[in-house]
Every structure is written in structure tokens, then in C-alpha cells.
Amino acid sequence: MTNSTAVKRRLIVLFWLTVAICLLPFVLLAFLNDMAADDFLYCSLFRQSGFFGGQQLIYLNWTGRFTTSFLNATFATPGLLAHFYWLPCLLLFAGTAWATFFLVRTFYSVLPDKPRGGVGSQMAAVSCILFILLLYVQADIATGFYWFSSAIVYQSSMILFLLITAMLLKRFARAGTAPGHDALLLLLILLIEGCNEMSAVLLPFLLAAVIGGYGYIHRRIPAYLWLYLGMAILTGLILALTSGVLRVRSAMMNTHSSYLTIVAATGYQFVYVLFSVFKEPLFWLSGIAAYLAGERLSGYGKDTGWLAAFQERPLFLKGVIVLCLLIGLSLATILIGSRGSLPPRALNNLTGLFAIGLLILSVLAGIRKGGRRPVGEGLKPAPTALSVMIVLLLLASTSYRDAWKTVLSGYFRHAVLQDRARQLSHAGERHQRVVTVRSYPEAIEDKIREKFPLGLPETLHSQILEKPPLMYPYDGTAAQNLKVYCQYYGIDSIIVGGH
DSSP: OHHHHHHHHHHHHHHHHHHHHHHHHHHHHHTTOOOOTHHHHHHHHHHHHOHHHHHHHHHHHTOOOHHHHHHHHHHHTTTHHHHOTHHHHHHHHHHHHHHHHHHHHHHHHTSTTOOOSSHHHHHHHHHHHHHHHHHHTOSOHIIIIISHHHHHHHHHHHHHHHHHHHHHHHHHHSOSOOHHHHHHHHHHHHHHHTTOHHHHHHHHHHHHHHHHHHHHHHSSOOHHHHHHHHHHHHHHHHHHHHSHIIIIIGGGSOTTOOHHHHHHHHHHHHHHHHHHHHTOHHHHHHHHHHHHHHHHHTTSOTTOHHHHHHHHSOOHHHHHHHHHHHHHHHHHHHHHHTTTOOOGGGGHHHHHHHHHHHHHHHHHHHHHHHTTOOTTTTOOOOHHHHHHHHHHHHHOOHHHHHHHHHHHHHHHHHHHHHHHHHHHHHHHHTTOSEEEEOOHHHHHHHHHHHHOTTOOOHHHHHHHHSOOTTSOOOOTTSGGGHHHHHHHHTOSEEEESOO
């Protein structure tokens, strides 16, 4: 018994050590990023127009993202971006981790005859795996967490989607009226609609799917679900008609794109979403674990009504079809409005929700199978073998590999951009109108020689010079970005290449 307990403790330590190793490069990257593109624009805008004035200008002349515009102003107005650019990234990490744990804990709380003992540590472990999975499956991690202007728009909505999923589970578990829950869900709907266009379109489709699924299982649809759907549709219509998203932003898109081109773009982006999820070995492990967990849950509360309903109906295939329709309809709607233009970062919400949806369907499939003849009956893999498999799959990700590559090359890139930012800031303070800066290739070679005066192996040297895969590619001295870049520093122009 003592030996078994010692092995179990070592395996637990191995798991949490692996989680820390998985997250380490992603956390380090928060401190190696720099302001880019729209960050300078927003800082200048809120500096000139004020906290509320800047939000009004964005709403009327660009987009109806009132939720994320407020968050944007919160960081940009007091100068937090300029001095603590790492802060929003770490807060988004913490918010996503907390929302993930809240969802897992909520799912556990609504289970009938739930098992007791040691569930806190299990929920924490499941939450960490789910959090890492949500990180790995992002279509564009560089803009998902590390470029502020994108991350605050899309990752904040992902956090809210996790919360609304948990709150819907809580609401389903409460019989009768629940005005407090309804008010909170309506608030979450309002906030999600104000995050970005993709979430504003996706949410009504998602709520419609929930209504359809509820009616399929229980026949009678509660009035509060119709209220939620009506709130989402009404808010979306108000934003579309009163903000600049259609009047200004849509007019800037390529209006000559044919509908055939839009259909092709929709298909391409749909495949991109599926690939982002299915390429991850961790997702396949999570899917198998979810299925086996569903089989185990089928043994608890067999006489409970809602569990019996899931055992009676085959939901997996129908659910996958509905998920694919959600993704396809959301993409088609956005691409019609944007005439086929959609950056990869706009897919981050879709990939995360698609992965979570498939895992939930796997649990339901396990519940149905477990109520009949469990596949996993008698399947008890050795704890050591299971732990090793979890460790390997946590680390087996191209995103994880790219994170370490970015730490290496991003360190030198950050050093060059920090030197350039200090030079331009000092020039602006001295009211210098024209500034000469080193070219990026020359500057980074100097940084390499400074850190490694004896030289580097060619392989390592070439990797440092590669574009950091998880950093947003931006060079403020490029001609197309010169205006906003110079405006932020208070200078007129930049000459590149001088010594």
C-alpha cells in the first residue's frame, strides 16, 4: 500500500510538472512581445479623444464592439500598453483558465449522485488539460493572446462563451423561475454580442441549436430560451444598424468578390477550423477520455430523468452535424458581409467552441453506450502507462514546438524593438521631426554578437534570424504603417538603414 501511494504521488508530481513545462514558453512569450499595428492607433486615439470619446468614435466610424472597445480603452488610456504590454496577455490567460475551471466545476455540480472524494484535484487536472487544449487548437495563437488589439477582441469573447455555457448548464438544472440566472445570462449575451462580429453572429446560431436540442430531448421548450435567443438577435440587429460595421467597415471590403468566391472561401475556412482541432493529438486523447467518462457517468443516477433521456437517444452524429452547421453558417454570414475577407484570428472562437462541443458530444455518446454495454468495461490501464501517455500527448503539439522557437528568436526581436522604441520616444520628447534607425537585419545581428561574442553554430544562428512563428509580424518602419507609428511617437518620418 505504501509503495502504491508513493507511485501515485510521483505520477501526480509528473503530471503537474508537465503542465508547468507546457505553459512555460507561452507565459514567457507574454514578456517578449511588443506593441504592433493597431495598438499604436488605439493608444493615440484614446490619448487624443479620451476614454469615452475614443469608444464613441470606434463605434460610429468602425465597428460595434462596445465590450472590447471598453476593455481596449481601459488598457490604452492610462498607458498600460506602453509600460506593461505583458499584462493583458497574462490576464487573458488567467481569465481563460478560471472560466475553464468554472465550466468543469459546473458540469460536475449538475451530475446526479456524483461520486465523492478527491474530486477537487481531478477537476483541476481536467481544467488544465482543457485549457492547454484550447490554447493548442487556436487557429492563430500569435494574435490569439500576444497581439493586444486582436487578443482583447477574440479571447475575451472566448472567456464569455465558456461562462455562458456553464451558466446554461446551471439554468437547465434549476426548475421553475430563476430571475437571477436569467438576468446574468442576458448580461452575458449582451457582452458577447459586443465583442466581435464572429461572436455576434455565432451566438444566435448557438442558442437556436440549444433550443432545437432541448426540444428534441424534452419536447417542451422553456420560455427563457426564447428570451435568450430574442435578446441575441435584437442586440445584433441594433449593432448592425447603429454602428459603423456595415456603413463604414463593410464598404471598405472587396465589393467585387463573386458569391462563388465567397462559397470557396467559406469552404476553405471551414476546413481550416477542422484542421486546427483535429491536428492536435491532445484532442484525440481528450475525446477518448470524455467518452469513457460518459460511460462511467451512466452508472450513476440511472433513474434520473435527464440522464435517462441521453441514454435513450443517439445524439453524437446529429450533434456533429449541428456543430458543422453552426461553423458553416457563421462563416458564411461573416464572409458574405466582408466579401470573402476573414483573418485567421477570427477563427479562434470557432476552433475552441468546436473542440468543446465535440468533447461534450463524446460524453453524451459515452452515457448512451454505458447505459447499454460499456466499451470501457474492465478497461483499467496501468496508472504509470496512462500518465506517460498523457505527458507525451500534452507535449506532442506543433504549437508547443513553435512556442519554444518563438522564445528563442523572439528574445532578440524584442531587444531590437525595445531599443528602437526608446530611440523614437527620446526623439519625440526632443521634438525631433526626422529619425534615423538601424535596419532590423543589422540591428538583430548586432544583438546576436553582443550576447554571443564568440559566435554561434550556424543552425542556431539561422533559427534566431527566423520569423518568430507565434509573434504578430509587424515592422513599424514599413511604409504602409509609417503614419500611425510616427504619430504615436510624435515624429514626422523615419529613415531606415543609418548608423
